[in-house]
Amino acid sequence: MIVPYFLEGFVVILGIVLLMTDAFSKIDKNIVAWTAVVWLGLIFAATFFLAPLPEAWADSGFYVLDSYSLFFKRFLLLATILTLILSIDYGSVFLRYVPSAAPQAGLGEFFTLPVFACAGLMWMVSSADFIMIFVSLELVTISFYVLVASMRNNLSSLEAGVKYLILGALSTGFLVYGITWVFGLTNQTSLLKLADVLPLVQEGYHSAVLFGLGLIIVALGFKIAAVPFQFWVPDVYQGAPTPITAYLSVASKAAGFVVLLRVLGPFLEVPFFRDKIIGIFTILAAVTLILGNLAALPQSNLKRLLAYSSVAHAGYLLVGVASITGSALAADAIAFYLGGYLVMTFLSFFVLVNVSKVMGGDDIVNFNGLARRSPILAGAMLLSMLSLAGMPFTIGFFGKFFIFQSAMESRQYLLVVIGFVTVACGFYYYLKVVRAMYWQPAPEGSSPIVVTVSGKLLIGILSFAIIFFGIFPQPILNLLR
């Protein structure tokens, strides 16, 4: 039996050991990455043998361990493992853009920083105190600043790094300022204790509390890429190294949503705040759905397309948030949706890495005739695109189904009607990729694309997960009980 908070400790120690190994020994960096993968896998296994949280921690009110946070700890470990595997594949591309004093220079940090980010993310999903949230969020964000800009000879990577840095700093500012307001009015930073204090706040101070909460929502809006805080997303996603893009869009978003739900929890107990919050999130969800989907329509670069699709998926998740009080299913629906999003996003990014390695670009045109050149990659891409679009018998469909069922249950009819249009839009832009792969002829003189055995294995596992959980979603729901 393992004390729960040791999990994060293990991950941090793993990161430090790997960083030291990378700095002081001359071993192949790929071994560093695989070591990280294996150890993260072991830590993942360890999540199934957890002792209950010690009394002192449970009472202190800054760290929680419920099935929801445990689910997301597993989720984040899995996402990190997949990111590292993707990064190993991406290594050759990465090295092209790094000034190299020594062979494999810069690769070590590229492989170890996601581990630190993972530790931060795992803290984040368990934190129940504004200070904890802030500290863990900074650990994550600073790791990402470095990762996004790590291809130093690539202008768009640097551009992405600067944009992410500036907007990240801005959102941090919002967060801290919002926390200050809430603390100033309630004298509490712990969310658990906030729940006791909030109903006692005098009516005259309600709007002040709401202002503080609003600032915090803005800050978290940046993390989950909700409109109107999404403008960094396309450039950063396009410029960042592809595995980091995947990591950013899955792990960072998921942790952002968990923190969002955690923060909203005590406020939703008070009727005054509840109505306002639900109203705010209805609007946020509506604009995020509309803008994310409409902006994705004309994209011709796949990474940019996936960036806007990530905004669009944030919109569906926000529909879940807006339904959180009216439906008991909503919280589970959000977690399930994110679980599905993890699998299908990583599958599509895996194909993207493999194709762009050969073609030298991320445009949809580069996928022309992929069905001829590599039926496996094309099939995997087809499956992930269909799942992202929400086709039945894929995990993405159940995600959308649960989300919209909770939306119907809590009578969010406006969002449902917007959903009619955006789901149809989604089919259009995801099928654009399918069209390129299956309708269009391959470019002249193109050769088949070879996938390694481990790559085929990964594709097989992810595809199986998409289909299996698309028919039997119950195992994932059980993890949330």
Next chain:
Amino acid sequence: MSLLQNPLLYLILLPVVGAVLVMAGFDARRTSIAAAALNFLLSLYVACSTPLKAGFQWVSSVPVVPDLGLNFTLGADGLSVAMLVLATVVTLAAVCVARTPENHASWFYVSLLFISAGAIGAFASVDAFFFYMFHELALIPTFLLIGIWGSGNRQAAAWKITVYLAFGSFVLLIGIIGLYLSMPANSRTFDMGLIAEAARTGALTPSWIVYLLLFVGFGILVSLFPFHTWAPQAYASAPAPAAMLHAGVLKKFGLYGILRLVTPVFPAHIVEPLNNILLVLLVGNILYVGLVTIAQRKLDLMLGYSSVMHMGYIFLGILSWNSLGLTGAALMLVAHGLSIAALFALSGEIRERTGTLEFRDLGGLARVMPKFGLLFGFAAMASLGLPGFANFAGELMVFFGAFSSGHATLTSFFGFTNFQIATFVAVWGVVISAVYMLRAYRRVFFGPVPERWKSLPEITPVAKYCVIGLLLLLLIVGFYPQLLVNYVFQP
């Protein structure tokens, strides 16, 4: 009955297994035909051994999400058995008449088999949720079939059908969720039998919004006017087997769904206020689309529009909400499926030979290939409802059912009810169909033969026997409708 002993499961799985074998490298055409033929025999076995008027048979259920009452439930009653046989018959015919394309031949057959599996799965599901899921399975194969192997403006057609149907199905999904949420929280289920039962006992209290959602959702899938614009272009561009499967089988999903989820569920006080709007829409289907059909200059587009137009009759039968009309509608589902499949098979054969379906380029083909002309004539007559074919029996029942429906309320006009007026108008549709079918027949098969068509080969034996098979079924049911009515009778 345990799931693994259930023949319905194998009806769904056979095409999937066939598709997997084709992908694994087996001969695409032979494997597909074998799978389709086996499936046809299996569906015949199911049809012969299903007791009628006894509710759902062959029921087996596997829980999927127990908390939500979501089960994977297979089962079939008379109506579903009739639809299953229709699906397997048309699949067999479609796979047989298919010409193996030069590029991606295996994907072509895989797509066809997946459409078939989706349709069969939908008709064999008792659970509304899986009923919906299976239908969606056909969306992507259709997209690929039209996009890769289509003709004419195939890209636009493929996009239009896919995005339009994705939209329609999503509306439908929300409607189904709405229906589910109208039940009391502790007994919510997606089981279509239980939903109908709950409606009978009054436990289910749906609102009119749900009714509208379901009707619009299903309406888009069945190309109800004014949501029909995706259909003609898609059918015109699709390769013949895809058009056969889609127009013949898959489009019937929406009407079948209405018979399962709408007619047994919604009480009169919800249905009646909206009847007038829906009657206008279906008259639009019959008259407006009928006139548009007359104006067509291309055989494939004309057939596409005619299939849209015929949906109007079926809607009329359904809206009449009485046993005669509903049974007639169900009869027409099957009859129209068979006749439109035969017509698309034949028009596909013409396109294979001439490369064009423009009326002005064609003519006199009956002199060059008399057997072809004869078969096309039979199929055209079946489609326009000549007595002796099943379509006639269906249309007659629909008209009688509709005429006897409706109340002489304030909406009445000279003492006629709204339904009687709609029926007056709809009967003219028969004349319209006669006009466009006979005109098309004359333009394609009679008149002077252009020089370049003088040496066209006669119909291939495979296509001949497929079409003859479809027509025979239509004739049998046409002369003895009771055979099919026994299956599809709607109390």
